Amino acid sequence: DKGxxxxxxxxxxxxxxxxxxRTLEMALDNDEPTKLRDDFLQRHETQLKGIKHVQVIAxxxxxxxxxxxxxxxxxxxxxxxxxxxxxxxxxRNPVVIDNSLVICISQSGETADTxxxxxxxxxxxxxxxxxxxxxxxxxxxxxxxxxxxxxxxAGPEIGVASTKAFTTQLAALMLLLLKVGVTQQxxxxxxxxxxxxxxxxxxxxxxxxxxxxxxxxxxSEHFQYKKSCLFLGRGLQFPxxxxxxxxxxxxxxxxxxxxxxxxxxxxxLALVDKDMPIVVLAPKDSMFDKLKANMQEVHARHxxxxxxxxxxxxxxxxxxxxxxxxxxxxxxxxxxxxxxxxQLLSYHVAVMRGTDVDQPRNLAKSVxxx
Ligand code: M6R
Numbered sequence: 001d002k003g004x005x006x007x008x009x010x011x012x013x014x015x016x017x018x019x020x021x022r023t024l025e026m027a028l029d030n031d032e033p034t035k036l037r038d039d040f041l042q043r044h045e046t047q048l049k050g051i052k053h054v055q056v057i058a059x060x061x062x063x064x065x066x067x068x069x070x071x072x073x074x075x076x077x078x079x080x081x082x083x084x085x086x087x088x089x090x091x092r093n094p095v096v097i098d099n100s101l102v103i104c105i106s107q108s109g110e111t112a113d114t115x116x117x118x119x120x121x122x123x124x125x126x127x128x129x130x131x132x133x134x135x136x137x138x139x140x141x142x143x144x145x146x147x148x149x150x151x152x153x154a155g156p157e158i159g160v161a162s163t164k165a166f167t168t169q170l171a172a173l174m175l176l177l178l179k180v181g182v183t184q185q186x187x188x189x190x191x192x193x194x195x196x197x198x199x200x201x202x203x204x205x206x207x208x209x210x211x212x213x214x215x216x217x218x219x220s221e222h223f224q225y226k227k228s229c230l231f232l233g234r235g236l237q238f239p240x241x242x243x244x245x246x247x248x249x250x251x252x253x254x255x256x257x258x259x260x261x262x263x264x265x266x267x268x269l270a271l272v273d274k275d276m277p278i279v280v281l282a283p284k285d286s287m288f289d290k291l292k293a294n295m296q297e298v299h300a301r302h303x304x305x306x307x308x309x310x311x312x313x314x315x316x317x318x319x320x321x322x323x324x325x326x327x328x329x330x331x332x333x334x335x336x337x338x339x340x341x342x343q344l345l346s347y348h349v350a351v352m353r354g355t356d357v358d359q360p361r362n363l364a365k366s367v368x369x370x
Pocket of ligand 1: 111
């Protein structure tokens with residue numbers, strides 16, 4: 001039931017504060033805000049203690065949450081992490097490092113390529129292999145075939161475009177990272193407590209980001225007749241740029257590409273002209289000054305910039321520079337909050353273009369064929 005919403009996708013975008021809060025409750029306890037709940041993944045502590053490497057396998061949007069996890073695992077707890085789309089991984093006879101935690105991320109748990117990649121790894125049986133399903137469907141094949149099940153508590157996702165599954169995957173991946181960090185003593189009590197405090201604020205920040213719906217709807221009018229669009233981000237926002245581009249092409253049928261902003265001058269800058277909208281994910285973080293320089297490169301070539309910036313940043317709208325202010329959020333969790341404006345943008349552009357938002361042409365919710 002879509003209730004008051006015109007589409008499942010919009011309903012599911014709006015469900016994100018609750019879905020993320022539910023997912024976080026698996027590990028967070030309001031009465032003990034400085035530690036993880038004792039029962040969170042308790043049965044798997046020995047397995048998690050032994051892992052030395054993380055290998056993520058996924059497709060589409062789920063792959064993008066894996067990319068964020070890579071930045072998190074390596075920078076926050078120094079655990080090496082590789083991420084690959086399942087449809088490549090399974091056909092290239094890859095080396096699976098000993099003592100790997102193989103994380104299969106999938107909303108449905110029935111994606112053919114992800115399942116096959118998992119089965120191939122299991123056949124190789126590397127030493128110390130631990131497999132984990134990060135999945136929204138407890139009864140799925142993926143959950144049955146893995147050692148550990150970490151659920152995303154998003155509730156059923158009906159829209160083909162993945163929204164709340166993505167943000168709950170990110171929340172759950174952060175919980176998993178904290179569990180590995182604590183179990184392997186790769187994290188100080190102080191860092192843990194800071195991150196837990198930031199996670200407590202996340203549902204409220206997601207809720208606040210939904211207020212961007214109105215300004216983003218206005219912004220979306222600029223995209224209605226466009227043929228092609230770039231999404232730029234750096235650091236933790238690079239995967240969100242990829243996700244924004246995927247969302248836009250999937251439901252509005254406008255060609256879109258996500259790029260690491262530092263790669264602009266290695267090719268895509270040649271595309272930029274006055275007809276090219278460029279969406280930039282620009283929270284005020286450690287990469288902000290570098291990103292500003294990238295924006296200037298685009299602006300100087302008459303590109304039209306659509307920037308999602310921090311409320312506290314000094315960004316001001318100007319000619320060919322549109323700004324929507326996103327609530328301030330810590331750098332680590334910003335990719336979760338910045339997912340919301342890119343979802344809303346693609347939603348409104350698609351509605352304006354009259355496409356079938358919940359059931360885009362040629363696509364299926366669950367890709368059970370290769
Ligand atoms: O069920 P899964 O998470 O394994 O699905 C993977 C992709 O098919 C999926 O994320 C797809 O890219 C979405 N429709 C994107 O919105």
